[in-house]
Amino acid sequence: MIKTLIIEDENRSKEHLVELLKISNLEIKIEAIISSVKDSVIWLKNNLPPDLIFMDIHLSDGKSLDILKKFKIKSPIIYTTAYDEYAIKLFNTNSIDYLLKPIDLEDLKGALLLFYQNRLSNLIPENSPSETFKTSYKKRFLVKNGKEYIPIKTEDIAYFYRSEIVFIRLFNGKSFMTNYSLNQLEEILEPYYFIRINRKIISNINAIQGISKNNSNRYSIKLSPMHTESIYLSQERYYWLKNILS
Numbered sequence: 167m168i169k170t171l172i173i174e175d176e177n178r179s180k181e182h183l184v185e186l187l188k189i190s191n192l193e194i195k196i197e198a199i200i201s202s203v204k205d206s207v208i209w210l211k212n213n214l215p216p217d218l219i220f221m222d223i224h225l226s227d228g229k230s231l232d233i234l235k236k237f238k239i240k241s242p243i244i245y246t247t248a249y250d251e252y253a254i255k256l257f258n259t260n261s262i263d264y265l266l267k268p269i270d271l272e273d274l275k276g277a278l279l280l281f282y283q284n285r286l287s288n289l290i291p292e293n294s295p296s297e298t299f300k301t302s303y304k305k306r307f308l309v310k311n312g313k314e315y316i317p318i319k320t321e322d323i324a325y326f327y328r329s330e331i332v333f334i335r336l337f338n339g340k341s342f343m344t345n346y347s348l349n350q351l352e353e354i355l356e357p358y359y360f361i362r363i364n365r366k367i368i369s370n371i372n373a374i375q376g377i378s379k380n381n382s383n384r385y386s387i388k389l390s391p392m393h394t395e396s397i398y399l400s401q402e403r404y405y406w407l408k409n410i411l412s
């Protein structure tokens with residue numbers, strides 16, 4: 167669930183944005199809707215940081231950029247404005263996108279996709295070679311099956327695992343060899359759906375059945391279909407996964 171703060175003083179714009187968020191079918195919880203610089207600063211000082219902020223430029227008592235002068239916002243921001251002249255200035259802050267009013271549903275979904283990608287990237291350790299804002303990811307793989315080659319849709323893949331070479335494991339339990347390395351796969355797979363579990367596995371998020379900590383303080387993950395070997399996690403990766411799955 168994405169906890170969201172909306173800072174907007176126009177009633178029609180508030181209602182429009184709330185309606186678009188509802189029909190976007192994404193798990194978003196609106197924590198508060200605030201209409202002024204003063205009230206925004208008070209709310210931010212007295213509440214936990216939201217996961218995401220939608221922030222209008224012109225508010226009832228000034229510009230929203232004045233909020234940044236009074237409070238250090240760490241949450242990512244999607245700005246909304248009727249004036250694109252502000253865009254360059256906004257990208258000097260911690261914004262991930264800006265939306266021109268009246269906001270279009272597809273533009274909103276695009277901005278939210280950037281947010282999700284940015285969120286996952288920030289959770290991945292710095293030595294992980296994934297790109298944040300890839301716009302085109304691999305949709306299918308061509309694999310050898312006996313004497314023929316068959317196409318596999320990426321959405322049908324449960325996980326990639328490395329033994330001596332890298333294999334593709336489908337949700338139906340079948341496995342196929344691939345010539346890609348795990349590092350290469352990290353670069354071409356949609357990061358919202360495929361995440362690096364450890365040095366040997368990249369998993370579709372829908373293949374994760376559970377993560378656990380045993381009495382010996384060892385962290386592990388359960389995938390479906392079940393992997394032939396036990397999959398252990400570092401403590402850092404365990405808490406990283408908990409954040410993603412929550």
